[in-house]
Amino acid sequence: MTALDKNSLVAVIGGGAMGAGIAQVALQAGHPVALFDNRAGGAQQAVQGIVHQLERQVEKAKMTESFFDDCLSRLHSVESLGQLAHAGLIIEAIVENIDVKRTVFQDLEDICEPTCILASNTSSLSITALAASLKRPERLVGMHFFNPAPLMALVEVISGLATDESVAECIHATAIAWRKKPVRARSTPGFIVNRVARPFYAESFRLVQEQVSDPATLDALMRDAGGFRMGAFELTDLIGHDVNYAVTCSVFDAYYNDTRFQPSLIQKELVDAGRFGRKSGRGFFEYHDGAVKPEPKVLKASGGFDRCVVEGDLGAAHGLVARMGKAGIEVVLRGGSGLLHAGEAVMAMSDGRMACQRAREDGLQNLVLFDLAHDFNQTNRLAITWASNTSEQARADAVALLAQLGIQTSAVADVPGLVVLRTVAMLVNEGAEVVLHGVSSAADVDLAMVAGVNYPIGPLAWADSISPKAIFDCLEHLQASYGEERYRPSLLLRRITQEGRRFHD
Structure with a gap:
């Protein structure tokens, strides 16, 4: 499906920050753009704001004077919906109230040509429900931008139950033409990102x-x-x-x-x-004049090692082995189950069990657990915890080794899955549920979380990199520890783990 023709008028309903941002995106993509706002002077004010943003780009040499003049010639405000009769695409970006939005779309349906695509920038309301009261619900689609729209790359293209596939494909292609990164999703609560x-x-x-x-x-x-x-x-x-x-x-x-x-x-x-x-001025932290943000807690380190023993495969933490080599530490490799010995410390990456549980079940003395990192080759901080019978010397040895590798340690209570691992496991699990229920594809889930909320890597790609089984095991241990359905592994994650494959195979 081809994108909307650049000669087609793009109209935006709502002159707030989001509406103005969307209008600016369409304008810079080459479309004639009209802005409407039911507040007196709201549309004109939004136009002035867009002009100011474009002027700043000219001042920074990010836009030429000639293109600036061209944009001004294609941008205008309107005083009534009736002036949008010939629009090719109308994007609603008003208050998150389903009744108000329905009324606007019903009015537009009576005004616009049958070929006009109606889109909602809603972040949470059902596209199916919004379209249900329309005579032609098939032409309504979700086009969810992220704030600020000119800077954020992601656009969620949402299909309701009645949305025509060609309409969704056109909006997807249009978002690409507007230099955005669109993802497709079915209309379900929260779509993908939220x-x-x-x-x-x-x-x-x-x-x-x-x-x-x-x-x-x-x-x-x-x-x-x-x-x-x-x-x-x-x-x-x-x-x-x-x-x-x-x-x-x-x-x-x-x-x-x-x-x-x-x-x-x-x-x-x-x-x-x-x-x-x-x-x-205040939330978890204080923001008044003179407020000082608390510093993270870090354990003090002393000493170092010339030699360490690695038993088996450290899994996602294998980067620590290379760092030990670079730090001049002799690494002795032995068979085993993924343990790192440094002095008295027996160290392992968390598998979702508490240290006290793992020490008892695996018969380990002086166990110190460390958390997952996105990149063990580069990380400069890790959470650690230990079993209650772990000696003070073993704790000090674990801290000393990590400090020798350039890694600060922050001690946390003995909790299942520590901090990063349990969070990533739950992100993976929800991403898997989205794919399982046909809301979106694995590729689009990952793209949405990277482009929409700046995650370092898509959650399903992250699971693939450390193995879906490690995520599945963590979730099973979390569920066993808490006894809550909150941590139940997704059926898709369970299936992938049993089949020994990955999300992106």
Whole structure:
């Protein structure tokens, strides 16, 4: 299917930040663009804002004067929906209220030509429900941009039950022509990103609730070890807890209170207190003048090693072996089950069991567990924990070895799956559910999470890189430890593990 012709008028309903951003994207892609807003002067104000953004690009030599003039000639505001009768595509970007949106689309359907595509930028409402009241529901599609639209690459193209396949294909092709990275999804609560991302927040919130560690340390671990741009606490402070909590509650309700999406009492308390984050001056952290952000907790290290023993395959942590070699440490390789010996310490990457459980079940003394990292060749921080019978010297030896490799260690309580591993496992699990239920493909799930929320790698590709079985085992151990359906492994993950294949095979 070909993209929308560049001579076709693109109209945007809603002159807020998102609507103006979408209009700017279409404008810079070469379309004539019309903006409508029902607020007096709202559309004109949005146009002025777009012009200002384009002027800044000219000043930075990112846009030529001639292209700037061309854009101005194609951009205008309108005072009524009736002036959009000849539009080829109309994108609605107004308040997230299904009744208001339905009314707008019903009005547009009576005004526009039959070939006009109607699109909603909704982030959470059902495209099927929005289209149900239309005479021609097949021409309504979801076109969900991410804020700020001119900068964020992802566009979720959402098909409702009645959406014509050719309409969705046209919007997908149009998004590519607009230099975006579109993904296809079926209309289900949260689509891809707002659904798959829920565990990123939920697991960190739970770790604080269980007093595993503090927000600053957990954020640092997710950034430095996990490779994420921000940790859950600083990110939700930025988003606004009122907004983030509302989305979580919406997804939780939409999935009939499935515990995978259960909202956090920790976050609810912040919302109840009016501590919404940056915009209110206080959330998990404080943002008033002179406020100092807490530093992550780090264990002090002393000493070092000339020789270590590695038993078996360290799996995802095999990069540590190369780092030991570069640090001048002699590495003795032996058969075994993935253990690293440094002085008195018996070290292993977490498999989802608590250290106390693994030490007892595997008959290990002085066990120290370390967390998953996105890249063990590069990471400069890891979470560690230990069994209660682990000696003080063994703990010190584990910290000393990692410090010798250039890795700071942050101690956390003995909790199943530690920090990064359990979060990644839950992201993988939700991504697998999206694929299992035919909402989207594995490739689009990964693209959505990288392009939409800047994950270091797509969750399913991450599972492939460390083995789906390792993720499956972690989830089974989490479920056994908590006794909750929240951690049940996806049937697709179970199937892939049993078949010995990967998500992208």
